[in-house]
Amino acid sequence: MPELPEVEVVRRGLARWLRGRTITAVEVLDPRSIRRHALGTEDFIGNLENSTVLDVVRRGKFLWMPLRSEEPLGEAARGEVMPRVALMAHLGMSGQLLMQDPAVPDEKHLKVRLHLSSSDGMPAQLRFVDQRIFGGLFVTSLVPTSDRGPGGQGETPLPEIAEEASHIARDPLDPHFSFDDFYRKVRARKTGLKRALLDQGVISGIGNIYADEALWRARLHYAKPTDTLKRADAVRLIDAAKEVMRDALAAGGTSFDSLYVNVNGASGYFARSLDAYGRAGEPCRRCSAVGLPGVIRREQFMNRSSHTCPVCQPKPRNGRW
DNA sequence: AACGCGACCTGCGAGC
DNA sequence: TGCTCGCAGGTCGCGT
Numbered sequence: 001m002p003e004l005p006e007v008e009v010v011r012r013g014l015a016r017w018l019r020g021r022t023i024t025a026v027e028v029l030d031p032r033s034i035r036r037h038a039l040g041t042e043d044f045i046g047n048l049e050n051s052t053v054l055d056v057v058r059r060g061k062f063l064w065m066p067l068r069s070e071e072p073l074g075e076a077a078r079g080e081v082m083p084r085v086a087l088m089a090h091l092g093m094s095g096q097l098l099m100q101d102p103a104v105p106d107e108k109h110l111k112v113r114l115h116l117s118s119s120d121g122m123p124a125q126l127r128f129v130d131q132r133i134f135g136g137l138f139v140t141s142l143v144p145t146s147d148r149g150p151g152g153q154g155e156t157p158l159p160e161i162a163e164e165a166s167h168i169a170r171d172p173l174d175p176h177f178s179f180d181d182f183y184r185k186v187r188a189r190k191t192g193l194k195r196a197l198l199d200q201g202v203i204s205g206i207g208n209i210y211a212d213e214a215l216w217r218a219r220l221h222y223a224k225p226t227d228t229l230k231r232a233d234a235v236r237l238i239d240a241a242k243e244v245m246r247d248a249l250a251a252g253g254t255s256f257d258s259l260y261v262n263v264n265g266a267s268g269y270f271a272r273s274l275d276a277y278g279r280a281g282e283p284c285r286r287c288s289a290v291g292l293p294g295v296i297r298r299e300q301f302m303n304r305s306s307h308t309c310p311v312c313q314p315k316p317r318n319g320r321w
Numbered sequence: 322a323a324c325g326c327g328a329c330c331t332g333c334g335a336g337c
Numbered sequence: 338t339g340c341t342c343g344c345a346g347g348t349c350g351c352g353t
Binding site for chain 2: 032035093094109133189190191302
């Protein structure tokens, strides 16, 4: 499934092929994939046709493309400020954004097809393929950011953010990510540490897998109370999150040159490099290296699986540590 | 405010 | 062999 590093791989790939291209036609093959576009299919298409993609920007797992309308301004619109809009994408569990040549047969789960203005040697279609339909596309407004920084990571950073992504915090790979902001928000919460990590308003881009991995690397238990979290523990946790994401990004980066921007590009990383997630019943690598008997345990938490080593990530006692 | 849970989906593997 | 069932995941929204 696409996690933040995979989405960043997709962003970089798309930016390379899409910047400056004009959307000439749009086909919505399954309206469920644009259900977050409240005004329906026709409005969705109308907003995209004859628009030019200015950039591809990401915050957390949200990806958006600021658009410039190519329609000549009418008499009525002259002098008015055109609302800035963007095509928003979320890959959900199984979404893919593929640059594709028209000759390539439709993918089994092809949901939306964008036809692009021709450009030398560049594929003429952007396809949104999604098996489980947790992801989707919609058109949204761009709004000013609440701080001075850019809305997200892109080639030409703008001080604007897609409205639907404006409520989420910066992610650990964001150059403007602030540890102090994160720590302040965490301490203000009264909950377990993993719940805060998965709260996109506290820190974005961390899903179930990376939460377990970051906690394992930082030797912290998922239920550790946030309101008493020590600064040093928070530093270790954020460092671990950055590290595991950068490792994954490096692994997924091998497909940067591919024409086919594919979220499955990093799947190999998961099979090899995870220390906690999916390793229930297997020895903890850190413990076994020093002769300790830790075995990764899988528990239900937040209706999700959580993977911990009971030896090096001990459970907090009495709600305190 | 915190938190649990259902809804949204489909493919896959386990178990019968 | 073929069926059912549970599970996986991110996000949103509702009820407590």
